[in-house]
Amino acid sequence: MKKRHLLFLALAGLLALAGCGTSQSSGEAITAVGSSALQPLVEAAAEQYQTDHVGVFINVQGGGTGTGLSQIQQGAVEIGNSDLFAEEKAGINAKKLVDHRVAVVGITPIANKAVGVKNLTVVQLRRLFTGEITNWKQVGGKDLPVVVVNRAQGSGTRATFERWVLGDRQPMPAQEQDSTGMVRSIVASTPGAVSYVAFSYVDSSVRALALSGVKPTDQNVTTNDWPIWSYEHMYTKGQPHGLTKQFLAYIQSAKTQQRLVSKMGYIPITAMKVTRDAKGNVIDKQGEKSNGSN
């Protein structure tokens, strides 16, 4: 008899759970998947949007840029978050996707504090990551071997950094870490370590390096004086409609951009004085075309 009761309870519980699911989606539900760098912003925006609009449900998941782009290409989700232009990712047919740029992220090289270097030229930085410079004294620092720490292959941060620093040169094989937090703690604790992180991850445990005297600041990114930055994209398959459209408009609205986006450590898309396309051509927002790629 007792077992019967248990079974009944379990069934009732299942039914209740199923009921929950339907009552949530009785409004409208969308899913955004992808880039872990963009995830915190989308999560925060979704939370705010849901408190303003009762009955909608926005599900935000990480998984990486590759996951986001492949899921949106298959049409499995409503929004695919990406650190890269879809054109830059192999295996993605960018023509079917519509790009919505929601923020800008600046990326800065960071080094262990003991290296004794605060400023590098782009060429020096490139040589550090291709393995031509193996000791910090070659760039005016202390006598310390260089320890390069990379993000995992295919990471959006790494792709952006390599595109604007290495150009078409290949990086030397080195340590790889799959999260920015891990990169920072390793650089902080390993003598001679150098890597790169998004601006919002720089803290007092590591040293952000300036490039030819240009400091890694939001201001310098908006004018493209600091070239290592990328858009954060939210891709939809075809033109968005319904809740997807409203939510994207909400993130791109001036209010969200000014308050939430800068509060979360990203650079608002509205603050940018230049635009850049997938091929790397930089265009002044006044319409005048300035220097091309790199």
Next chain:
Amino acid sequence: MDPIKAAMLKRSRSAKLEQRGKLISLFCISLIVIVVAAIFFFVASRGLATFFDNKVNLWSFLSKSVWSPAVNDAHGNPQVGALPMIVGSFGVTFLSAVVATPFAVGAAIFMTEISPKMGKKILQPVIELLVGIPSVVYGFIGLSVVVPAIRHVFGGTGFGILAGTFVLFVMILPTVTSMTVDALNAVPRYYREASLALGGTRWQTISRVVLRAAMPGILTGVVFGMARAFGEALAVQMVIGNAALLPHNLISPASTLTSVLTSGIGNTVMGSLENNALWSLALLLLLMSLAFNLVIRWIGKKGEMKR
């Protein structure tokens, strides 16, 4: 028809119950078999696509040492050489097993032969506690204690096979120990008595009779530990450095099959070569764990005690 005949011909209540029980258990087992088969099929279909769809040579996959699937080499072939990961995985697995086995056997002998009372009271719970610690905790301790210590003593960055070995050593120690304890306990009491009766000392009894008789069980334990070490992802990933390089010594950053898999899978697009190459690594892992299982069975069969 008289009631007795009717009752005899009708299927009894307990027969029905048994039938139902058989059906349920058949359903459960077939579900498990289907899941396993589906996993095998999925991993194999994805993993083999690297060789059939992307035309990567199997031999170059196993023997080349440049892992950079997104970039083609001078001849236009994708660079998918998994050798560094294979070497890394086997390196940490064998080294940690080599380090852990003497400790495990020593602890097990102490717990079964020398001081069973204390073994049951103190060592057993400690070993069981070690099993329960999540691997991320081991990895975190490895990152914040083992890596700096190795850097301090040996120089370099501290990341590498040595750090991975230390972390895995602690992780597989309880597995190997408890299986060794079981193996030693399974040695019949009269073996020991016979040895002592023939005038063997305690040491002679333990080393030449008990250990010899328990050898298959001990080996099974070691292989089990190795299987666990081979499949461990998170803790190793945190301390090994994840560089797809052939390790030239124990303290240079290296990588394992699992660490490359976990760090890469989210950054690749399903169906692309980068993704297929990762699935090939997964297939390799699956085949290796299959091999470990076969080895365990083989040891079990080969070493059955003949009475």
